[in-house]
Amino acid sequence: GKSHAEAARIRTEEAEKACAILKARALFAGQIDGSCEVTNAAYKQFADLLSAEKPDIVFAPWPVDSHRDHRATSLLVYDAWLKVNKGFELYYTEVMSGIQTQTFHPTRLVDITTTEARKREACYAHASQEPKKFYSVHELMNRFRGSELGVTYAQAFVRHDQDRPESLPMIP
Numbered sequence: 001g002k003s004h005a006e007a008a009r010i011r012t013e014e015a016e017k018a019c020a021i022l023k024a025r026a027l028f029a030g031q032i033d034g035s036c037e038v039t040n041a042a043y044k045q046f047a048d049l050l051s052a053e054k055p056d057i058v059f060a061p062w063p064v065d066s067h068r069d070h071r072a073t074s075l076l077v078y079d080a081w082l083k084v085n086k087g088f089e090l091y092y093t094e095v096m097s098g099i100q101t102q103t104f105h106p107t108r109l110v111d112i113t114t115t116e117a118r119k120r121e122a123c124y125a126h127a128s129q130e131p132k133k134f135y136s137v138h139e140l141m142n143r144f145r146g147s148e149l150g151v152t153y154a155q156a157f158v159r160h161d162q163d164r165p166e167s168l169p170m171i172p
Contacts, residue, residue: 004032010128018125021118027053029076036072047080050088057089057167062158064102065095081160089167090160094145096137097156106156108168109149116142116153 002010011033012026019026029046031037050058060077061070074092081090091108095101112119123138124131145154157168 004035007033007128011126014126014128018122021122021125031069031072034069036069036076038072038075042076043079046076047083050077050080051084055088057091059091059093059157061095062092062101062104064104066100066102067095070095070100086162091168092158092160094141094156096134097141097144099137104156104158106145107159107161108157109145109154110157110168111146111149111151111153112142112155113146113152119155 012028015028016026027049029049031042036042058077058081061067061074063071063074063078065071065074077090081088092104093101094104094106097104119142120135120139123135142153142155145156146152148154159168
């Protein structure tokens with residue numbers, strides 16, 4: 001029910017608040033929430049953006065996801081990774097397993113027990129997305145992944161196996 005400009009203002013503020021909680025810096029790719037595009041121009045813009053950052057590691061949404069923006073972003077990241085000759089570690093993330101993220105079989109589990117409260121706070125910074133409705137699924141997912149690792153909470157990833165040496169630990 002908001003214009004693109006109003007939605008952009010709200011979501012930008014929320015992203016910046018979440019990044020402050022995570023001690024990260026927000027960087028925006030010029031996409032419109034709910035209308036991400038995969039075009040030649042978007043591929044170039046995204047590759048230029050990531051190339052300028054020279055990241056060591058990038059997390060992208062798993063490409064098999066029910067949310068169009070997640071699928072589009074995954075493709076944009078993958079293309080950028082190819083354009084920089086696989087110059088950063090590429091990990092795919094799980095959003096809401098079985099609901100949005102589908103056919104996800106993690107290759108890395110990371111213990112987030114000591115940081116889960118901060119993750120929750122950052123998610124709740126996205127008030128327009130009604131975190132009370134979605135975070136309970138994240139908590140269950142984090143607990144399930146934690147049980148796989150033998151800890152309270154864990155985050156799951158799939159590492160693209162053709163990139164450079166890895167930072168995240170293998171699943172034991």
